[in-house]
Amino acid sequence: RKEVEQDPGPFNVPEGATVAFNCTYSNSASQSFFWYRQDCRKEPKLLMSVYSSGNEDGRFTAQLNRASQYISLLIRDSKLSDSATYLCVVNRPSLEYGNKLVFGAGTILRVKS
């Protein structure tokens, strides 16, 4: 089982739609969670961090369910510019090395007019 799992998609949605992605993680010791966005052939860029019970940033809402070990990302009123791959990222604590980030393979979103 992968440490971070995501539905690869693609999710094809019309402009203005609401879309949600889920991500599950296997390491119960993980405490930090992030969503990154990656455009085709570009680098990952931090979209938002997810702490405690989740947070909201404009059209984007991230939620964390520690009991079930999953994180979700909700995008409201989708724009064409939201088309990208969304990477779920989870920290892997290590007594020896501090923390490392483990990336999911990403969920592809395509927003169409």
Next chain:
Amino acid sequence: DAMVIQNPRYQVTQFGKPVTLSCSQTLNHNVMYWYQQKSSQAPKLLFHYYDKDFNNEADTPDNFQSRRPNTSFCFLDIRSPGLGDAAMYLCATSITRDRNQPQHFGDGTRLSIL
């Protein structure tokens, strides 16, 4: 202004010919990371430096090495690239290895092997 800068953006090398990728940062972050990302896959951590302390991932091939001569610069050396090493190589930095610290990525270097 770009804060994590990778050069070159595209690199073509021949099978078995050593290649060096470079990364520089203006953030003065303590930690620098190198990731390999193949198409439709997650970025895979190769190694990282915490200040001058080098930390190699257990499954990183011996073919891959790194140098960090100072805080600002970090290099990825591939001694004898094989066809399977063709990928995007991403450099990232973070202030510390604290669990709440996100990582900031450079634009990446796309490596092709002939």
